[in-house]
Amino acid sequence: MKHSKRKQEIYIASARLFRKKGYVAASVRDIAEQVGIEPSSLYSHIKSKEEVLVNICHNCAQLFADGMEDVLKSDKSVTEKLDALVDLHIDIAYHNPSSVTVFNDEWRHLPESELKSFLQKRKLYEDNFKKILKSGMDAGHFERMSLTTTFNIIINSVKWLHFFSKKIDNEAFETKRDEIKLFIRKGIYA
Amino acid sequence: MKHSKRKQEIYIASARLFRKKGYVAASVRDIAEQVGIEPSSLYSHIKSKEEVLVNICHNCAQLFADGMEDVLKSDKSVTEKLDALVDLHIDIAYHNPSSVTVFNDEWRHLPESELKSFLQKRKLYEDNFKKILKSGMDAGHFERMSLTTTFNIIINSVKWLHFFSKKIDNEAFETKRDEIKLFIRKGIYA
DNA sequence: CCTACCGATCGGTAGG
DNA sequence: CCTACCGATCGGTAGG
Numbered sequence: 001m002k003h004s005k006r007k008q009e010i011y012i013a014s015a016r017l018f019r020k021k022g023y024v025a026a027s028v029r030d031i032a033e034q035v036g037i038e039p040s041s042l043y044s045h046i047k048s049k050e051e052v053l054v055n056i057c058h059n060c061a062q063l064f065a066d067g068m069e070d071v072l073k074s075d076k077s078v079t080e081k082l083d084a085l086v087d088l089h090i091d092i093a094y095h096n097p098s099s100v101t102v103f104n105d106e107w108r109h110l111p112e113s114e115l116k117s118f119l120q121k122r123k124l125y126e127d128n129f130k131k132i133l134k135s136g137m138d139a140g141h142f143e144r145m146s147l148t149t150t151f152n153i154i155i156n157s158v159k160w161l162h163f164f165s166k167k168i169d170n171e172a173f174e175t176k177r178d179e180i181k182l183f184i185r186k187g188i189y190a
Numbered sequence: 191m192k193h194s195k196r197k198q199e200i201y202i203a204s205a206r207l208f209r210k211k212g213y214v215a216a217s218v219r220d221i222a223e224q225v226g227i228e229p230s231s232l233y234s235h236i237k238s239k240e241e242v243l244v245n246i247c248h249n250c251a252q253l254f255a256d257g258m259e260d261v262l263k264s265d266k267s268v269t270e271k272l273d274a275l276v277d278l279h280i281d282i283a284y285h286n287p288s289s290v291t292v293f294n295d296e297w298r299h300l301p302e303s304e305l306k307s308f309l310q311k312r313k314l315y316e317d318n319f320k321k322i323l324k325s326g327m328d329a330g331h332f333e334r335m336s337l338t339t340t341f342n343i344i345i346n347s348v349k350w351l352h353f354f355s356k357k358i359d360n361e362a363f364e365t366k367r368d369e370i371k372l373f374i375r376k377g378i379y380a
Numbered sequence: 381c382c383t384a385c386c387g388a389t390c391g392g393t394a395g396g
Numbered sequence: 397c398c399t400a401c402c403g404a405t406c407g408g409t410a411g412g
Contacts, residue, residue: 024214160342187377
């Protein structure tokens with residue numbers, strides 16, 4: 001079911017439209033038009049517009065959760081772990097520019113029933129990220145400073161890349177990746 | 191006219207609601223309820239919901255434009271200029287958390303007639319910022335790297351602060367200011 | 381500043 | 397997957 005071609009098309013078109021116009025302003029009529037069917041026909045594939053938002057946000061959260069799990073399970077050093085997390089953010093932004101924008105900016109329109117578990121997931125990710133930062137500080141590799149500040153600077157240093165992911169080629173993208181990573185390393189290393 | 195008490199109340203309530211729910215989801219009925227009048231009474235003070243968005247975005251853009259002008263006119267060194275610009279972003283985020291969020295996230299809902307001049311203003315600001323970065327690189331003070339990357343990292347390193355401006359006291363805020371500025375300096379200085 | 385109201389658009393359903 | 401349609405809500409106006 002989930003992998004029917006139409007359903008995929010609907011999700012891709014929805015993510016793009018949610019990104020472009022915002023969840024509230026993107027109407028089911030917009031989505032249907034993009035897919036090339038009548039608005040009511042959408043409901044053979046989805047239960048509601050809200051359900052689409054929920055799944056986009058959930059899937060994107062899962063990408064981050066899986067990436068974090070890989071990093072935590074690895075035997076990398078703490079500096080390598082930070083590096084891997086920055087790469088994780090960069091890769092997700094590059095390969096899923098639409099869903100990551102929806103994940104970042106439209107989650108507040110999730111229904112209340114989903115909002116709580118969504119925020120819990122975000123919090124878990126943030127806590128794990130901070131643990132890695134703290135162990136790096138404790139080991140003397142990272143400059144000691146507020147974990148909240150450090151965390152927010154790092155993730156926001158990457159949060160503009162998804163605007164460029166369709167405009168630049170792979171080589172230019174890799175240059176940006178290296179520049180971002182160097183900047184963060186210089187900023188955080190003791 | 192502009193400074194009538196009611197009009198100010200409407201603008202403050204609108205900025206808060208646009209921030210909290212987004213421009214599209216925040217209805218004129220929501221705004222009226224916050225101000226404590228009937229929805230139709232709003233229109234004695236404003237022409238349209240759109241006009242309110244336009245003015246919020248314009249006023250915030252002006253804060254940045256004025257700050258940039260001060261920096262450009264000053265006889266500061268290039269490192270001091272960068273420092274002053276980071277302070278500018280931090281101060282605006284701290285003192286106008288609602289309007290700066292609207293400015294950042296809701297400008298895409300501006301009417302087409304306003305969108306062009308708005309984007310021109312943003313572009314002008316960005317170009318001036320990059321000029322300062324470039325002169326710092328040319329003088330050997332800053333690490334040479336892509337101006338676009340450097341610009342985006344710097345402004346996004348600050349773009350999370352406005353979420354905290356109502357939660358933390360002045361002392362905690364000044365600590366965060368110093369941490370952010372140190373991080374950016376370390377990242378950019380050659 | 382209010383009461384009363386309007387046309388447009390919204391997400392979604394019935395029935396085939 | 398479509399035609400036909402619905403109740404709710406939207407931004408905004410008329411008139412006082």
